[in-house]
Amino acid sequence: MHHFQYKGNELYAEEVAVKDIVASVGSPVYIYSHATLERHYTAMDEAFASVPHTICYSMKANSNLAVLKTFFNQGGGVDIVSGGELFRALSAGVDPKKVVYSGVGKKDDEIEYALNTGILLFNVESEEELDRIDQVAGRLGKKAGIAIRVNPDVDPETHPYITTGLKKAKFGINIERSLEQYKRAAKMANLEIIGVDCHIGSQLTKVAPFIDTIKKLKRLIEGLKEAGITLQYFDLGGGLGITYSDEAPPLPAEYGTAIVAETKNMGLHLLFEPGRNLVGNAGIMVAKCLYTKKGDEKNFVIVDAAMNDLARPSLYGSYHGVQAVRKDQQETIVADIVGPICESGDFLAKDREMPAFKQDDLIAFMSAGAYGFTMSSNYNSRPRAAEVMVKGDSFFVVREREKVEDLVRGEKLPSFL
Numbered sequence: 265m266h267h268f269q270y271k272g273n274e275l276y277a278e279e280v281a282v283k284d285i286v287a288s289v290g291s292p293v294y295i296y297s298h299a300t301l302e303r304h305y306t307a308m309d310e311a312f313a314s315v316p317h318t319i320c321y322s323m324k325a326n327s328n329l330a331v332l333k334t335f336f337n338q339g340g341g342v343d344i345v346s347g348g349e350l351f352r353a354l355s356a357g358v359d360p361k362k363v364v365y366s367g368v369g370k371k372d373d374e375i376e377y378a379l380n381t382g383i384l385l386f387n388v389e390s391e392e393e394l395d396r397i398d399q400v401a402g403r404l405g406k407k408a409g410i411a412i413r414v415n416p417d418v419d420p421e422t423h424p425y426i427t428t429g430l431k432k433a434k435f436g437i438n439i440e441r442s443l444e445q446y447k448r449a450a451k452m453a454n455l456e457i458i459g460v461d462c463h464i465g466s467q468l469t470k471v472a473p474f475i476d477t478i479k480k481l482k483r484l485i486e487g488l489k490e491a492g493i494t495l496q497y498f499d500l501g502g503g504l505g506i507t508y509s510d511e512a513p514p515l516p517a518e519y520g521t522a523i524v525a526e527t528k529n530m531g532l533h534l535l536f537e538p539g540r541n542l543v544g545n546a547g548i549m550v551a552k553c554l555y556t557k558k559g560d561e562k563n564f565v566i567v568d569a570a571m572n573d574l575a576r577p578s579l580y581g582s583y584h585g586v587q588a589v590r591k592d593q594q595e596t597i598v599a600d601i602v603g604p605i606c607e608s609g610d611f612l613a614k615d616r617e618m619p620a621f622k623q624d625d626l627i628a629f630m631s632a633g634a635y636g637f638t639m640s641s642n643y644n645s646r647p648r649a650a651e652v653m654v655k656g657d658s659f660f661v662v663r664e665r666e667k668v669e670d671l672v673r674g675e676k677l678p679s680f681l
């Protein structure tokens with residue numbers, strides 16, 4: 265459940281009419297519901313209330329400072345994948361001891377930044393990265409907390425582009441080689457082994473792959489014990505799916521019950537890295553219809569948002585619900601909703617039955633809070649959209665719409681021109 269509902273014919277974000285936000289801020293615009301963000305965090309947190317745990321929100325899903333601060337106020341930390349994300353998280357006031365750092369390509373300066381910040385741990389994704397973190401920590405006279413991201417070779421049964429835990433994936437260290445890498449890490453002077461990590465994919469709609477993963481990692485953890493390596497943290501990654509259309513993923517409570525049952529005797533502090541589950545249905549993107557067009561074979565609704573604003577449909581063929589901001593049109597059409605970008609892949613909805621939108625109608629793209637704004641770009645020199653957070657009957661611009669001047673910031677003409 266989320267707080268984007270109709271009152272009469274008018275779509276509201278909490279107590280604010282969406283049309284009022286657009287009248288003030290323009291379109292396209294991302295709108296986040298503070299109450300929904302809090303609710304989703306609370307649901308996840310309560311699912312693990314019976315065991316020691318920390319929710320390290322995977323901020324690549326939505327890294328707006330106001331979204332981050334909402335979760336930090338509730339006691340959350342972050343899962344970061346770059347130095348830039350660390351900077352954002354610190355800007356929003358994260359507790360460094362609640363930061364975990366994942367990603368296959370950590371650079372020296374990023375490792376240094378994280379060590380100087382005093383983050384909880386690095387989720388190490390390769391053998392060479394172990395050596396590199398040891399070296400950088402040694403240079404700084406620090407000890408780096410580490411977990412190995414283990415690739416358990418479990419099929420999460422989701423979209424191939426967001427499957428990360430199969431043998432052929434670039435992520436993590438193969439489970440068969442993990443024990444020997446832990447033993448190698450144990451001999452490194454500047455590393456402190458404190459955990460084990462996994463993240464098998466995104467938009468999972470079943471609990472079973474998570475449980476299969478835990479069962480596999482338990483065997484590894486036994487092997488570690490025998491080798492005299494004891495852990496404190498078990499990072500289970502993120503990946504719990506949401507409803508975009510008719511998917512029925514487990515609720516956080518159900519996911520929690522299953523995981524707690526499987527891990528409760530291990531004596532480890534659990535870490536979670538949910539992204540989409542916390543923010544996906546806490547945000548919408550609103551665009552305005554510029555033109556409608558009847559092709560020979562298709563109807564098109566041309567809007568002022570494009571694949572640069574919401575990339576998921578063109579990138580993964582993803583589905584976002586389409587709703588009229590004002591529900592006064594009874595007639596429906598089957599159409600594609602497309603943007604102004606000069607690419608045939610620039611669509612937001614395809615062959616979809618929808619209200620017969622006309623010029624100047626506002627259209628809401630639902631479930632756009634995750635991997636929406638964070639994946640946006642300036643392609644076609646389009647300034648990026650504004651972001652708004654609604655709380656009760658008020659709304660706040662939490663990121664200004666970019667201006668055309670922002671597009672050329674940092675560019676310079678060489679003297680020979």
Ligand SMILES: *Cc1c(COP(=O)(O)O)cnc(C)c1O
Binds near residue numbers: 322467538541
């Ligand atoms: C992207 C990512 C997540 C979050 O995935 P969701 O499906 O959004 O929950 C968690 N951990 C890692 C390492 C990731 O790369």
